[in-house]
Amino acid sequence: MSALEIQHLCKDFSSTQVLKDVSLAIDSGEFLILVGPSGCGKSTLMNAIAGLEPVTSGKILIGGEDVTWRTPAERDIAMVFQSYALYPSMTVRGNIAFGLEMRKVPKVEREQAVERVADLLQISHLLDRKPSQLSGGQRQRVAMGRALAREPQIYLFDEPLSNLDAKLRVEMRTEIKKLHQRLGTTIVYVTHDQIEAMTLADRIAVMRDGQIQQLGTPNEIYNDPVNVFVAGFMGSPSMNFISARLEKDDTTWQLHISDPEQGAELSLPWPVDRVTEAMVACQGQSVLLGLRPEHFAEAGDQRSGHQQAARLEALVSVVEPTGADVLINLGLGGNEVVARVGPDCRVAPGERLALSVDMRRAVLFGQQGGQRLA
Amino acid sequence: MSERTAVGVIRRRTPGARALRVLLYAVLFAAALAYLLPLVVMVMTSIKPLSEITPGNLLALPEAPTLAPWIKAWGEACTGMRCEGVGGYFWNSIAIVVPAVAISTMVGALNGYALTKWRFKGSELIFALMLFGCFIPFQVVLLPMAQTLGWLGLASSRSGLVLVHVVFGIAFTTLFFRNFYVAIPDELVSAAKLDGAGFLRIFWRILLPVSAPIIVVSVIWQFTQIWNDFLFGVAYSGHDTQPVTVALNNLVNTSTGAKEYNVDMAAAMIAALPTLVVYVLAGKYFVRGLTAGAVKG
Numbered sequence: 210m211s212a213l214e215i216q217h218l219c220k221d222f223s224s225t226q227v228l229k230d231v232s233l234a235i236d237s238g239e240f241l242i243l244v245g246p247s248g249c250g251k252s253t254l255m256n257a258i259a260g261l262e263p264v265t266s267g268k269i270l271i272g273g274e275d276v277t278w279r280t281p282a283e284r285d286i287a288m289v290f291q292s293y294a295l296y297p298s299m300t301v302r303g304n305i306a307f308g309l310e311m312r313k314v315p316k317v318e319r320e321q322a323v324e325r326v327a328d329l330l331q332i333s334h335l336l337d338r339k340p341s342q343l344s345g346g347q348r349q350r351v352a353m354g355r356a357l358a359r360e361p362q363i364y365l366f367d368e369p370l371s372n373l374d375a376k377l378r379v380e381m382r383t384e385i386k387k388l389h390q391r392l393g394t395t396i397v398y399v400t401h402d403q404i405e406a407m408t409l410a411d412r413i414a415v416m417r418d419g420q421i422q423q424l425g426t427p428n429e430i431y432n433d434p435v436n437v438f439v440a441g442f443m444g445s446p447s448m449n450f451i452s453a454r455l456e457k458d459d460t461t462w463q464l465h466i467s468d469p470e471q472g473a474e475l476s477l478p479w480p481v482d483r484v485t486e487a488m489v490a491c492q493g494q495s496v497l498l499g500l501r502p503e504h505f506a507e508a509g510d511q512r513s514g515h516q517q518a519a520r521l522e523a524l525v526s527v528v529e530p531t532g533a534d535v536l537i538n539l540g541l542g543g544n545e546v547v548a549r550v551g552p553d554c555r556v557a558p559g560e561r562l563a564l565s566v567d568m569r570r571a572v573l574f575g576q577q578g579g580q581r582l583a
Numbered sequence: 584m585s586e587r588t589a590v591g592v593i594r595r596r597t598p599g600a601r602a603l604r605v606l607l608y609a610v611l612f613a614a615a616l617a618y619l620l621p622l623v624v625m626v627m628t629s630i631k632p633l634s635e636i637t638p639g640n641l642l643a644l645p646e647a648p649t650l651a652p653w654i655k656a657w658g659e660a661c662t663g664m665r666c667e668g669v670g671g672y673f674w675n676s677i678a679i680v681v682p683a684v685a686i687s688t689m690v691g692a693l694n695g696y697a698l699t700k701w702r703f704k705g706s707e708l709i710f711a712l713m714l715f716g717c718f719i720p721f722q723v724v725l726l727p728m729a730q731t732l733g734w735l736g737l738a739s740s741r742s743g744l745v746l747v748h749v750v751f752g753i754a755f756t757t758l759f760f761r762n763f764y765v766a767i768p769d770e771l772v773s774a775a776k777l778d779g780a781g782f783l784r785i786f787w788r789i790l791l792p793v794s795a796p797i798i799v800v801s802v803i804w805q806f807t808q809i810w811n812d813f814l815f816g817v818a819y820s821g822h823d824t825q826p827v828t829v830a831l832n833n834l835v836n837t838s839t840g841a842k843e844y845n846v847d848m849a850a851a852m853i854a855a856l857p858t859l860v861v862y863v864l865a866g867k868y869f870v871r872g873l874t875a876g877a878v879k880g
Contacts, residue, residue, distance in 0.1 A: 259773070259777060260776075260777075261773050261776065261777075280776070281773075281776045281777045282776060282777065282778070282779040282780075282781075286777065287777060288773070288774065288777050290770045290773070290774060291770070292768055292770050294768060294770035294771045294773065294774040296771065296774075296775070296788075296789050297771075297792075297793050298789070298792030298793055299788075299792075307775075307778050307780075307788075308777075308778035308779060311778050311779035311780050311784070312779050355774075355778075359778075
């Protein structure tokens with residue numbers, strides 16, 4: 210039985226459809242992340258699960274029970290808000306215990322719950338302070354403590370880290386992951402940050418325009434995106450899309466990339482074992498080749514170990530060393546593409562760089578609609 | 584403050600600039616004096632015996648200060664047919680103002696809370712209509728309100744006056760609280776809903792504890808309005824339920840015997856003091872509360 214199940218959920222605001230027939234199911238203990246650009250409906254979906262927004266149609270089941278028309282209090286969920294939403298007039302202790310108090314939990318048990326949560330989140334020394342006396346990271350912990358104290362069936366996190374500075378955000382991300390591993394709680398987490406999504410999730414639902422584009426493990430979403438949108442949204446720097454013509458001669462498949470600067474055409478071979486039926490239909494047509502920056506490597510780089518790697522040469526326009534690796538902007542077939550190469554690369558802008566491309570990991574999309582071909 | 588100490592301001596100290604500055608202070612001083620003079624005259628007149636007033640020198644300092652006019656104004660002066668002073672009416676005013684302020688503030692707070700945190704279809708329209716209440720001239724409702732009070736059996740009673748002031752005050756208090764609560768994040772209410780609190784519980788435990796600044800604004804505003812009201816007081820009160828403003832009018836206009844200016848002044852001071860006291864005690868919160876939404880950003 211799923212901890213949370215959403216069936217054909219629709220939500221209209223006057224004339225605009227914010228959620229269009231969204232369905233998904235989450236197992237107990239699973240960490241699901243809803244990710245997407247702003248306005249994609251992820252926050253609306255979260256509010257619908259919380260019961261803060263009535264839905265237009267569809268069903269929401271928590272622990273097998275239909276809760277579509279129950280109040281937030283009756284759903285046995287807890288939520289961590291982006292602004293933390295700590296009650297300003299109450300101490301940290303009061304904030305954590307409030308939900309239990311409302312549920313008429315006896316005082317002794319409330320005290321125990323507060324102690325337990327405070328220990329877990331290392332905020333015992335803050336219990337008698339007011340929210341205004343806490344730093345951003347501390348408020349974040351208290352907000353999580355308030356959710357944890359009630360031990361609900363499902364935790365909802367609404368962009369909980371977006372108000373923190375970059376360093377603290379990474380720390381709290383790890384903290385949340387640890388907490389989830391330790392407690393095995395069921396979590397639905399909304400974010401627009403694809404790195405948060407990749408690092409935290411058991412499964413990711415990528416949303417756009419009120420629909421789930423793809424629901425899968427981070428690995429699936431990253432390496433096996435269903436369309437151009439998902440491929441482009443996940444990953445930083447994002448995937449390069451290169452227009453190419455798909456041709457077949459005898460037994461081999463080739464991608465021809467015309468290069469207006471050189472007047473010559475560049476050809477990349479497509480691995481025979483990855484040919485799909487969808488590709489056959491697009492033979493001779495223009496397609497989009499998707500290559501992630503790390504699918505490139507400096508030619509001759511032992512580290513990459515690319516077998517079956519295609520080779521090409523391109524003009525370097527910008528070099529960005531990040532320390533761990535070097536990001537290189539290249540002109541390729543009239544497109545600007547980003548390649549991630551080893552930190553020892555000593556190329557300068559204006560030079561030509563020989564690269565190998567790992568075509569086994571490349572993806573192909575149709576030019577129209579951006580659906581995955583292979 | 585000398586010009587040298589003004590931080591971060593560069594001024595050229597030419598003779599012309601100096602002359603302008605002297606002129607500026609002279610004008611300000613004269614204006615301050617003009618505004619203060621009536622109060623000074625009132626206070627001085629109220630502690631002079633009548634014999635010092637009749638010669639006609641308003642600005643002369645009292646030679647033999649006395650509290651007798653205050654005592655007379657409070658307990659003996661004639662207001663119309665009766666000669667019991669304004670003391671009793673002062674308590675009438677208190678008995679009207681306290682419940683009226685408390686009720687209108689409480690209702691305004693609830694309205695503001697409901698209009699911002701439990702929005703419903705048409706809630707903005709209702710708020711806009713309530714705003715109209717701030718602009719309705721009192722005279723317009725005198726007769727219909729008199730009729731209504733009659734139907735309710737509240738004519739000439741203190742409760743009737745309390746009702747009138749509450750009804751009129753709600754427009755303002757709702758405006759105050761609505762604008763204050765609109766700046767408080769909705770997520771607080773969402774969090775409390777998830778925690779299991781209901782409408783009133785959220786109001787009482789989450790919103791009200793942070794409302795002190797706007798409560799002070801509402802209380803000062805309502806207190807001043809209701810205490811100073813004359814029109815409703817004279818229209819809807821009976822002999823025993825008149826507020827102090829009406830009694831003051833009656834006292835000043837009573838035309839038996841010599842005009843006792845010192846008693847009139849003392850009575851006027853008595854009638855004006857409470858609003859001053861309230862403002863002095865809570866004034867700094869008043870300013871803070873009015874600007875609270877503006878500076879928070």
